Every structure is written in C-alpha cells, then in structure tokens.
Amino acid sequence: MDEMVLRAQRFINTIYGSVPGINKVAEDGITGWSTMYALTRCLQHELGITALSDNFGPTTMSTLQSKWPSIGRSTGAPANLVRIIQSGLYCKGYDGGEIDGLFNDRVAAAVQKLKSDVGVSSVYPGDAMVPKLFKALLNMDAYVVISGGSSTVRSIQQWMNARYVNRANFFIVPCDGYFSRDVQKALMLAIQFELGMSDAQATGVFGPATQAGLKANTLSVGSSGPWVQLFSAAMVFNRRDGVTFTSTFDSNLSGKVRTFQDFVKLPVTGNGDFQTWASLLVSTGDATRKGSAFDCVTEITPARADALKAAGYSIAGRYLCNVPNTTLNKMIQPGELAVLAAKGLRVFPIYQTWGGSADYFRYAQGVNDALAAIEWARYHGFKSGTRIYFAVDFDALDYQVTSNIIPHFRGIADTVSEHTGGYKVGIYGPRNVCSRVSGEGLTSASFVSDMSTGFSGNLGYPMPTDWAFDQIATINVGSGAGSIQIDNNIASGLDDGQSSFNPGTVEANLDVDFDMSKRDALLHDIQNYLISIGVPEEGGSDIFDKDNATLGCNTTTEAFDITLAHDRLITSLARQLKMRKALIQCPILWEIRKWNMGDMVADGVVRSHYTNGSPIDKNDCSTGLAQIFAETAIKARNYSIQQGIISGTILDPEKETDLWPVWQKLQDESYNISTVAYVHIWGAHELGLPRPGLTTSEDDTRRILARYNGVTAEAEQYGRELLGLYKVFEKYHAPLRNS
Template identity: 55%
Template sequence: MADEMVELAQRFINSYNVPGIPKVEVNGRTSWTVMFALTRALQHELGITALSDSFGPTTLSTLQSRFGPQIDDLTRHGNVYRIIQSGLYCKGYDGGGMDGVYNDRVAESVTELKSHMGVGGAYPGSGLQPKVFKALLTMDPYVRVGNGTEQVRTIQQWLNGRYINRREFFICPCDGNFSRDVQKALIFALQYEIGMSDDVANGRFGPGTQEGIRTQAVLGIGSVDGSKQFVHLFQAAMRFNGWDVAFDGRYSGALADTVTEFQRFAQLLPANGSADFRTWASLLVSTGDPSRPGTACDCITTITPARAQALRAAGYTTVGRYLTNASVPNAKNKKIQPGELATIVAGGLTVFPIFQTNGGDPEYFNAQQGAQDALAALEAARGHGFLPGTTIYFSVDYDAVDDEVTSRVIPHFRALADRMAGYGSEYRIGVYAPRNICSRLAKAGLTRGSFVSDMSTGYSGNLGFPLPKDRAFDQIATVTVGSGDGFIEIDKNVASGRDRGQNQFTPRGPDTALDVAFDMSQWGALATDLVHYIEDNGHDDWYRDRTPRECITKVLDMDALITGLARSFRMRKSLIQAVTFWEYQADFTDDAVDGLVAAYFRWWEAYELWQQNPVGQPPPAPAVIKDDSSTGVAQIYGRTAIRARNHCVGAGVIPGTTLDPEDWRARREIWQRLRDDDDYNVSTVALVHIHSAHLVGVTTDRLRYSDADNVAVLARYNGTNEDAQEYGRRARDLYNIFERFNAALRA
C-alpha cells in the first residue's frame, strides 16, 4: 500500500542532483533501493565523495567525527534532519513532517525506535546515535512481524541492549524471527562473554570461539548466570532454533529435558541434557561439530567391493548415489554404474537415490523443467531397480535467496510433484538443499524428506535457519575413508532414521516397446491425415467449436505429459491422444451444464452452513439439479474419475485412498480439478482407460492390445450403449492414425 509520507521521502531523494545518488520511483513503498539512496544522501552531506550503498566504517566514523556521539535538536543540519525524517517514515514512525527540523515529534519517534530496538537503556534520551542511524537506514524491522514471536523479540532486544557499546556489534532486527544477522549477533555476544576483545571478535564460529565454549561455556543443571551470560546465550540459541525454553539465566531441569529432546532430534548421542560443545555447535552453525560421527554418506565415486568394505569398517551403513549424470558439457560420470548396487548391498550397505542434472544453476529451476525431471527421475529410478515408495532427493545445489525460492524453486517442485502424481506417485519426492529451501518445500507439502546441505555454512539459506524437522540426512563434512583400493572421498552425513535406504532392487532395463516424444516436424503430416479422416467420414459437423487443427495442437502441446503417462503406465500413448483429440472439440460446448453443476455444489455448501446455524429459511435448491458433468479437456465426469482412481488404487497402480463418488465434497474436488487443470484431466484419461479395460475384461498387456481390445476400451470411455460402440470404432480409427506416427518413432 502506498504511503504518502514515504512518497515525500522519495521526492526528497529525487531533489538531489548529485552523481551517485540515483533517482527512485515515487510509489510510496519502502524498499532497499530507497534506504540505499538515503545512505548515499547522508554520505554526500558528510562530505564523502565515494558514495555507496553500504553504511560502513567510513560513514560511521565520519558521522561521529562530524556530529559527535548523537544527533539531536542542537545539530542544526536541515538535510541530515530530512534524511532522519525520511528514514522514520520508511520505518513506519512519525517523521514530524519533511521540514528539516528535529522537532518534538521526531524526538519522540527516535525515543520509541530505540525502545523497540532494546537500546533505550544504553542510549537514553531522544538523540540519534550513529549506530541507531545506521540501523534506521535498513529494512530491518524492530516490531514483531509475520511468524515472529515475542519471546524471540525479547532476546533480540536483550542482545542489542547488552552489547551495543561493543565496537563491532550493530543493532540486529527485533522482529521475533531468527535470521542470519541475529545468528551473527548471537555469536558476537558469545565471543564477548568468552573474553574476546573488539579487535578479535568477528561473529564467526571459528577455532577461538570453539575453544572458548569448551573451556568456559559447558553448562548443566544448576548453572546460573553471574558476570558471564552463558546460560542466557544458550537459552537464546535454543529459542532461535525453535525450542521452547525459558530465558531466565537458570539451567533448570526443564531446560535439561528440552535440551535432551533437541539432542535426540539432532542425533547428538548420547543425549545428556547438558550444554556441551556439540550441542552449542549444532545450535550455532549449520554443520554443528563436523568431527562428530555419521552413519550415512554420499559420493560421486563408484563403490567397489574394497570401498564398500572400507565404508562399513568406518561405521557407515547408508550411501547416497546419483541416478543420472549432469546434463552439462564434460559432466563427471557420477551416476550408479552397472552392478554397483549389488556390490553395495554385498558390502552390508543400503542406498538412497539422488537426482541432479544441473541443480547448481538458478535458471534451471522452473515449472517446465520440474515436469521434465519427473519422468527422467522416474525412469532412472526404475532402471536401477529402486522399489516403489523410495524417496528420491532432488538437488537444489545453490544458495537460493528467499525470493528465488518463491519464484523458482517452489514452482519447479510443484510441477515436479504434480507430474509425479500424474504418473502414479511411484516414488516419493525429497530435496537436497539448504535449510530454508528444505523447510519451505516441506511446509508447502511438496516434499516428504530433506537431505540438508548443511556443509555450506555460509549459505544464506543455512544462516539463521533451524534444522528442518523432516530431515533424513544432514551433510556435515567432506572426509576420506580407507586406503589403497578402498580409498574414497565422501560427504559425511548424520542420519535421522527417517530414511534407512534400501538393499533390494528390481531393475527394469530400457524398454524399446515404450513410446517416445513426438517428432514435431511431423505435425503437418499428422494434421493432414487426421483432417482427411474427419472429412472423408463425414465428421465435419462434430467440430463446431474448435477445428481439428486446434485439437491437434492441444494434443501435441501436451505431448511431454502424454508420453510420460504412457511410459509410466505402460500403455500406448495413442489411446490417450485419440480421446483427448476428439473430446477437446467439445471442451467448452457444455459451459451451461458446467455452470449448473457448479451451482449445485454452491447450494450444498450453503445448505450445510445453514444446517450448522438454522436461522431463517434454508437456501433454495437450484431450479435445475445437475450434480455432475463431463468436463475439461477430455470431457470426464467427476464420478467416472473417482471410480477410475479407486480401481487403480485398489489394483496397486497408484497409491492413495479411495473416495466415495456419491460424497458431494469429494466429487466437487475432483470435478473442479478436471474442469480447471488440463494436466490433471489428461492424466485421468490414462486411469479411465485402465479401469475401462477391467470393466470390459481386457486383461492383455496394455502395450499389446489387439484391435478388438482397443475398440472395447475406447468404447467404454463413452459408456455402454450402441452410441458408445460407434464412439469406440471412431476413436480406434483416430488411434490408428496417431499410432502410425508413434510406432515409427519407437522403431
């Protein structure tokens, strides 16, 4: 929402005609662009000529040398006041106008801002200290936002208030959310309590900090803060990682119990409830203590008998291996090799599969690629013999910032999940990624397990994010194992027990009988054959709303999906193409009927709400009751789809639970998806054909249907009467046209 006072701030910025101070859009919305411009304006007013977005040491020291310990009503610098007023408005505080005066309203807002930051005690009064000015010109919030909690916000304020007078400590956000800046502030605080000087403390979890924890900060029941604040800091670390503990400076039995629970969750065994080094490390840095043991690993190197023996002797029981090689020039040969899985199992190990073709490139992640990855991973996993239900960990091997997770990674995985569901959900979807990506995908319901790339400690997606609750593996260090023929470099993983890998495999080699992608150079020839068939057989009048060429285009636009369905369910794609081609011409001829069905569902919903609170008359039923219709690309009834899915679940073709086709809620959900989601609709065609074959007694291998089988299955798509038989014969003719092209490509 636009804010007129922020607009004033933006116009003030644009009043500068100074090289290095960019013009900003006047839109009334706060952004980093605005804050960076205000920072550059301040640098200009301070006489700094090399302007930058960074409010760094030069800006800070120049500000202090120019104006002293604080800016207040005695400073008398109109434009600096206007920069302060602009910053206040951008932060949501009263800036007292844009008049270049440090008036009572500005003073009151600065006092309130410092209170929200937690530095009011360290910086009393209404003056604006240099570090507060630096914090003012950021996008950091100092009130609770989003999913932030008051408990975390209290700790953030405590950190600011206690350590703000240390040279390298700057005001951290006070929004109730854990973040990389808050994590850095916590480590600075720990370094100060250990006794590091301002010249040594750096906010990094290095050797000095680790040694200080080992020698000074090991805590247990009865530990109480005195001059050092180790218990408070440990409680803060627990809180930041999502564990509900008090912030009182006392190491109580309740705290020890929660620590024990955390240690078990993080596999810090034996879990003893004390704040030992490994527990501190797991709370402060994504790898935790990288020297701790792991029972799982992953590698790009082929496992030989000697290497399997070396891994087992080193305590490893599970190994992650790649399903395919990367789709990049000069790719390493890191995929599972012929006979390797048997070697691994013979060595006493289990295996979990990783899918990565080019997961380190941000441009790789999009919905189209996600859909393609579904079939590639499915067929690779089948080829290696991984059993149904296995989790495949799809790699996101780069530091995607939160906006990229939203715009790239989530659409990629949503398409991946939708396409995998269309193919029958034979395998579960997991992710290999930094913590934030893992947690966001799990929250969106798109993954079933996380392989956390915690070894990348500097990734923004790891800094300030707790260990995901659904993590199966936690990658913490690159190590070498064995010697001679048994030597191998691996990434050591801590296993949570959610995924124990597998040691049984049923390989399904390449099947040349399966259909492949359509050769789009044959589009014109296919179109000609189909149009001739329609015209020669007097079917022109059937295509009232869409032309045959429009219907051909629709079918071929969905070729990747249809090919994947045919390969996944081992059927001829011509079966799916024939009915989709024919039915698409009728896709929007039944809008009025669909409208009646939608009205029926709305009435049921309103009626049930009335039943919960029966005041007045119940909503009147529609004048025309229509509780289902053939809808969407391939014109499928809700009941038909439910019955087909129920059959396929019962036959083990797809996982899931059965639904009642007479339950209006279940029918509405399926019917709406059929109407609104083209991929879902066409995916359902394959299931309807499988169910139809069962209903008409066709039990032959789906890749080897006879002509009579095809007619019977296609006819059942339309019903059981004589019109359906005619439909079957006509659809068989269309099938044969598509099949001539598909068969030539299989050869």
C-alpha cells in the same frame, strides 16, 4: 495507506526528484525498500557524497560520524537532514512530527522510543540521533515483536544491541522476535568479541580461532556470565523448548542441553562443550564428526565397500538415475546393490535430475519426477517401504518454498500415493526447505544439506525435527582400489536404508521420451492427416456455425505443441501403466484442437451451478485439457483403484459432493492427462476387452478410442478418426523405443 508515509514519499520526490542518482518513489503511502533506499540516497546527498548507493555502507557511516555524530534539538543540523530522520521515523511507525525540518519534542520522543525498542537507551542516552541508530532507521527491520515472533528472542536481540553496538563492525540487529541470518551473524560476532578478538579479527566466520576459543570455554552447571548468556541465546535461537535466556548454567539448562545433544546425535554430556556450541552455531556443526552414513556419485565396488565398512560406515546414499544430456555417471550401477548387500551396507535412494533453480519446481514437474523415480526404483529393485529422497539443490528463499517447492512436492506426494506399492517420500535440501515441506505433510524424513553453510535456508534455521541424514563434509575414504570421495553424513536412526532388494525390473519395448529433433516432421504428418479427414490447420472458432463448431478455437499446431509439452508426463504414465503413449496423446490433441467457445460456456454453467446456484441445472460437463466429465473420471478412477492399478478413495459418481471436487481437479493438466489413461483402462473393461497394453491390436485400439467419446454412432466415427492419428504418432514412437 499511511498518510505520513505518503508525505515522506512526496518529500523525497519534491526535494530530490531532480538529483542524479535519486529516482522518484511511488507515492502510495506504503513503506518499502524503495522508499528506504531513496532516503539513504537522500542522506548521502546531504552529506556531500556523490557516488550514491542503496547501501548505508562504510563511506556513509564514516562521513555521517565525521559531520554529524549527534543530531538533536540544538545541534544545528540542516532542515533536510532532520526531514530525512522524520521521514524514516514515520516509515518505521513512529511519530516524526510534521516533516518540517524541526527537531521538536515529538521527534525527540520518537528517537527515544526507537532507542528503547532497539535496546540501546543506556548506550546512547538522551534524544539525539546517532549514526548507528540512523543506519537502523533506514532499513526494513522491525524493532517490536511482529506476528509470530518471540518476546524471548527479542530480549536477546536487545541485549546484543546494548552490549556490542559500540564495536566497529556490529550494527543494530532487528528486535522483531525472529531468529534470522543477520541475527545469526551478530551472534557469531558477539562470541568473537567475548573471545577478545579485535574489530579487525572479528569477521563472523566460524574459523579456527573461534573454534579454538570455544573449545577453551566449555560450560557446565555452575558457570555464569556472558558466555552462558550467549549459549542460552543460541539454544533459544535453535527453538529448544523450555530454554530461557539466562546468565546462569543451572541443572534445567543442562537437561535441555542433553535433549539437544541427543537430538543432533552428539555425546550426551549436558555441558556446553565445543561440539554442542558448533551444532548451535553453524549448520554443519563440528564438520570433523564421524558419520555412519554417506552419499556419493561414485560406484561402490567391493574394494570401496570394504574401505567404507572399515571406516565405520553402514548406510549409503546412491542416485537412482543420471541427469539427461550430461556426462556424469552417478547412478547405481548394475550389480552394485548386490555388492552393497553382500558387504553389509544398507542403501537409501536419491532422485535428482536438475532441481538447481526455483523455476524447475512446480506441481506438474513433481508429478513427472515421482513417476520417473518410481520407475527407476523398481528398475533397481528397491522394495516396498523404501523412502526416496527428492532433491532441492539450491538456496531456496522462503517465498520460493511457498510458490514453487511446496507445490512441487505436493505433485510428488500425490503421485507416489497414487502409483506406488509402498514407496515413501523424503526430501534433500536446506533446513528451511525440509522443515516447511515436512510441515505440509508431504514428506516423512529429511536429508539435510547442512554442508551448504552459507545457504539462507540454513542460516538462522534449526535442524528439521524429522531429519534422517545430516550432510556435513566431503571427505576421502580408503586408498588404492578402495579410494572413494563421499559426503559424510550423520544418521539419526529415522531411516536405516534398505538391506535387500528385488531383482531389477527391465521392461522391453516401452515408449521413451520423444526426440524433439523430429518435432517438425511429426507436426507436418499430423497436419496432413487431419486435413485429409476435414480438419484444417485452423478454423471453426464461431460456435454458431454448426458445421465448424467441432473444429475449435485452437490451431492444429497449438494443439500439437500443448500435447508435446506434456510428453515427459505422458511417457511416464505410459511406461508406468504399460500402454502405448499414443493412446493417451490422441484424445488430448484432438480435444484441444476442437475446443470451442461452447465448451467454455458449459464450464461456466457448471461453476455457476456449484458457486452461485445457477438456474440452469447442469452439475457436470466435459472439461479440462482432454475434455473429461467428472462422472467419467470418477468411474474410471474407481475401476483402477478396485483393480489395484492405483491407490485412492472410491467416490460416488452420482453425488455432487464428489463430482464438484473431481471436476475442479480436472482443471489441473497433470490430473486431467493421467485420467485419460484411466478412462482408457475403464473403457476397455466396459467393452469387455483386455486392459490396453503394449500389444493391443489395432482394432481394439480403435474401439478403446471410440469408447473415450461414448457409445453412439458419432463415437464410432471418433474412434476411426483417432486411430488414424494414433498411427501417425506410432510412426515416430516405434523406432525410438526399438532403437
């Protein structure tokens, strides 16, 4: 907490707390947007503006310029106006005096320091506060290099502020050493100013006039002046190693340009030509560039393939499946891959169902998507070594990449690694999303949605180093029967797609997703069955009541709904492993229903054993959704690895260094549920039975379910009870898979 920021917040609440449109701020001593917005409203109130807003916009600027173009020691500004300046200075980390309304030596020195940090001391000499500096004061931008920032980037930011701050629509940019979308927009304005555009013409948009101007300003060795400074700034912003901010286009800069041109697949000239400018300034680069790759939602017929080949295309991106409950048929059609192969077009697969908002993305959904993508890839006949591109089709902000996208792709990467015979993981999305996910080691190539030029994840971010395809424009190719709309993509050569395919695998009699319209009927039948074997809808929460202890804390409905919430994952696992999904569902529902406080106590003892050195020597217990021992999980997974069913590392079920990590993983619902299936496979082996499959007999199913619980007489009873539950599930699943 900063004491002076706290005083600034108290000033806002005390003087303006009763002013309509100015809400009181938290008095926590922490600078944040709420405090800055409040100070902006306080300023507007002092200027006589009645429609108060968080935005320091044109009305605030023009009114301030008219009434107080300079606020200093002798300008006679109202005390509260000076207090707002003092408060803003403290929120920015400068000494604002005593927030007493006096523009004294301390305030004057702070304003001078702010001007120096911003880079405008020569433009605004002296110690007076001026309108554009006031606007910069009342935001959350930093004017010193912050952690991870670049001093070179900061010098460019200061240079732009100094050179262009007097232009009407150019406002002070941060000087924090970071390239951001605001700095990118400022750079575009600077280019337009240097092209001679008026304030009305300079919009920051990469339009025809700007493009024509850049075409007329090609740079080469020997060029000098502001154009070279802007070009070298763009190179620095794009994180080109070894580039300095300079006004002279020398051989060193030309060499760096060549490297950049080769990286983004432009003609390698070493000059600052239009296409190079474009690739530095906007995510599409020159959107008229001719690509060799494309993606589309339309079936590629022989006529379309001929038209695409004639247009110079050699790699096609096609979708593995359609989005459920939509009418767009975008997936690869039967026989289409054979057409593409015959016509000499290679293919890379894209997996996308929803993915249009952050709340879709999470670890469990990544597991589901990976299993579905694997199944679809095999269905179409994609061979080992194929890279599947999983889509992030929205403007994910950086914090959403951290909270949602990265966990989602960790689920994808974990699952693909465990289940495939060699598929690779790629990502489709904005630049920042691709770079960050790749940086976590979760993907091996990026398909960049650069066509979305306004995405915050593209503005201010360089091209991912592992880019394979760069999507830059939607165009039409061919005519008549060969006409097709595509997204034109530049290919880097990292991924050439696939040119041959296995026969597609069409599995019959596999389980499908549950029809949720039958949810109530299934629940009713399950409730009736459980009641028939002595398990009521609810009850048994008292762990000291021995007779009820096994009934658990959750109701049957709660256990049912939790199980059904994982239907997509359970279905995908069952299809992948070619077993019945009811076999996986039964132990899950049963263990959730009978979970009790004793299970929670046991979990606590195991955690304490590993973290606090519990006096009770208990290093394992059944845990997680389906109540599995870490030892059992290790044995089951080891067996599946040895059989080539999944990939992974063989662990030692007797070593605590292996038990503890697996026990913790079992807290993850996706890991726990998938382990249920492997426990069944291992259990069948332990019993000398065939691996559970689509035609496993009723008696073998009973024995496998019993083995899940152990080898005691109680386990035999467990098997008989769960077989009845299995039959209830099968009553609903069988008609769906046979429909």
